[in-house]
Amino acid sequence: MAAKLQSIEAAAVKGPKKRKPNHGKTGNASKKTKQYPRFEPMTKKPSKKMKKLFRKRSRDYNSDDEEEMKREVDLDPGSPGGDLGNNDDDKSMDVLKDYNESDEDAMDKASEGYQGIIKFAEGSRAFRMAFLSIMNKNLPNDPLGPVLSAHKKLVAEKLADEDAEHKVKSEAKKEKHLVAEKGHVKPAGFLDSKEKFLIGVATKGVVKLFNAVKKVQNPQKSLNPSKSKDAKALSKQRKEAFISELKKQTSTSAFRSSKVFQTKEESEPGWAPLRDSYMLTSSKLKDWDKIEDPPTVCGNDNVTFDESSSEED
Amino acid sequence: MARFRNRKMHVKPPVVKKQPSVDHIRGEKIPKSFVFSRGKLPCSLKQLELDLRKLMLPHTALRLKEKKRNTLKDFLNVAGPMGVTHFLILSKPKTIPHLRVARTPQGPTLTFEVHEYSLAADVARTQIRPRCPQGLFNNSPLIVLSGFGNGGQHLKLTTVIFQNIFPAIDINTVKLSSCQRIVLLNYNAETNLIDFRHYSIRLQPVGVSRRIRNFVQSHRVPDLSSLQDVSDFLAKAGYGSESEADEESATVSLATDLGRVNRASMKSAVKLQEMGPRLTLRLVKIEDGLCSGGAIFNQYDIGKSTKAEEDAMEATAEEETEAKQETDEEAEASQETDEDID
Incomplete structure (x- = not known):
């Protein structure tokens, strides 16, 4: 029963500790050992061996605690008390990051134990005052903050270096971007005179094409062949067209080679082989007769025949 | 089990529509093109490459995959069986981006410096209503070359190559509805610069107010809330046409009906x-x-150009025109007549 009571007491004491998130390994171990008998069924008592183990563990734990407390005393005159400056404690934890972890653990433990509280209450107050005075100090607007002077110099140098590096890098990047974007122009929102001129040129081209298409694709739309007058006109037109075509073909064949851009007849047959120039121009068919058996037919004769036949059509 | 079987469903291979390499009416070879880059391109030029591919549609490889290790020979090897006749090659040396336009497989190759460029996105951003109707890229664009007429041989060669880069238009059989885009190359003799523009063609009936046109076009119920009478809708002209004066020269009477309105x-x-x-x-x-061989023309030693070079140029121009005739091209009214425009 006494042991049980003790365990309950211990639990009560360790209550606040349980809520704290950061525990050392030893803390966890102690929790296990102390809480173990609590969940023990009433009938079963711990065996002697186990008891021994528990005792040993508890001893270890205590000794450890003491040791660490001693170290704490050696290192720092003040350590935060549990009831006095929990908030300050946290703050100090945030700011003073130079403390190594073991010290932090020690401080935790110090806040846990009664002894620690009593012993270091005075010291912690002094620390708190010092800390508050630091915090309340009005600092010049220095991005580095209150740091040791030697370190300050180093940090300043480092920052300056970084800045210069960044500047160089950004400049190089900008330059690269400029080179990459060379020639890239965002057009203006309005149409300037040049663009208008260009659109005009293009429009003329389109208009010409459309007019030509209209001329070719339905030339007789306006004339009604059922009317006698129109029919006459139509027949005349056809005749004229035919004759002009005849003339055109002879003339074009004469100076085809000399002219670079040559207007083609508008009413040539649609299918390629029907055209008069098919045999002449197609490279495959050009010398068809010369390849295999040259003596049979003369190429020129063939061409003339072809031309005349197409004209009659 | 069934679920798994479902997941294993057979994936249909994408239907590859085989484009004919020869025009079925005219028996003429359709020019096709590859647009790709040599070397690494910065972001905006990559975009330009995509824009050019779109411009060259439909007879181009829109999603041509290029790798770093691809050499020109690789493209050339593919070009043969695919019937690709033109290469448009973008490159970005340290100084200024270059565009090379080459005929495969033997050349010639034109090298251009790209002095300025704007992307399609940039152009669209300047417009209030960028226009992209459906099927805009289903047909190849018309090409208008202007100002090239009275230049040297090199300009002649340029015109010939650019005329052949798109399939020729046969005005006997062409459908007006297929003429939706136009590419303009305008040569400025003073500055030696060529302006390259890409427009979409839109036709509007003349003398019809915008309201009525929109009504006919969209078949949507108009908002009459601000009007006193229905007659207002017809009688009241909207804001009027912006460029009534310009329209005189830009009016056409069509050969056939085009769409609902025209x-x-x-x-x-x-x-x-x-x-x-x-x-x-x-x-x-x-x-x-x-992209190899002797330089027929070089801008930088134009004074030094020897007679031999000029002869070579003439010879190539001749060859080109012959090739053009070989393809049995019909009259491209828009192309040939623009020499007279200026």
Whole structure:
């Protein structure tokens, strides 16, 4: 029963500790050992061996605690008390990051134990005052903050270096971007005179094409062949067209080679082989007769025949 | 088990529509093109490459995959069986981006400096209503070359190559509805620069108020809330046409009806809207072969050009024209007549 009571007491004491998130390994171990008998069924008592183990563990734990407390005393005159400056404690934890972890653990433990509280209450107050005075100090607007002077110099140098590096890098990047974007122009929102001129040129081209298409694709739309007058006109037109075509073909064949851009007849047959120039121009068919058996037919004769036949059509 | 079987469903291979390499009516080879880059391109030029591919549609590889290790020979090897006749090669040396236009497999190659360029996105950003109707890229664009007429041999060669880069138009059989885009190359003799523009063609009936046109076009119920009477809708002209004066020269009477609004009986106005990309080019060099061979023309030693070079140029121009005739091209009214425009 006494042991049980003790365990309950211990639990009560360790209550606040349980809520704290950061525990050392030893803390966890102690929790296990102390809480173990609590969940023990009433009938079963711990065996002697186990008891021994528990005792040993508890001893270890205590000794450890003491040791660490001693170290704490050696290192720092003040350590935060549990009831006095929990908030300050946290703050100090945030700011003073130079403390190594073991010290932090020690401080935790110090806040846990009664002894620690009593012993270091005075010291912690002094620390708190010092800390508050630091915090309340009005600092010049220095991005580095209150740091040791030697370190300050180093940090300043480092920052300056970084800045210069960044500047160089950004400049190089900008330059690269400029080179990459060379020639890239965002057009203006309005149409300037040049663009208008260009659109005009293009429009003329389109208009010409459309007019030509209209001329070719339905030339007789306006004339009604059922009317006698129109029919006459139509027949005349056809005749004229035919004759002009005849003339055109002879003339074009004469100076085809000399002219670079040559207007083609508008009413040539649609299918390629029907055209008069098919045999002449197609490279495959050009010398068809010369390849295999040259003596049979003369190429020129063939061409003339072809031309005349197409004209009659 | 069934679920798994479902997941294992057979994936249908994408249907590859085989494009004919020869025009079925005219028996003429359709020019096809690859647009790719040599070397690493910065972001904006990559975009330009995509824009150019879109411009070259439909007879181009829109999603041509290129790798770093691909050499020109690789493209050339693919080009043969695919029937690709033209290469448009973008590159970005340290100084200025270059565009090379080459005929495969033997050349010649035109090298242009790209002095200025704007992407299609840049152009679209400047417009209030960028226009992209469906099927805009289903047909190849018309090409208008202007100002090239009275230049040297190198300009002649340029015109020939650019005329052949798109399939020729046969005005006997062409459908007006297929003429939706136009590419303009305008040569400025003073600055030696070539302006490269890409427009979409839109036709509008003349003398019809915008409200009525929109009503007919969209078939949507108009908002009459601000009007006193229905007659207002017809009688009241909206804000009027912006460019009534310009329209005189830009009106066409169509051969056939085109869409809902444009009737053959009525006059239609031709309106062009820029689509981009926009390029300002300068012809620097013409090489004999495909990105190799002797320089037929070089901008930088134009004073030193020997007679032999000029002869070579003439010979190539001749060859080109012969090739053109070989393909049995029909009259491209828009192309040939623009020599007279200026």
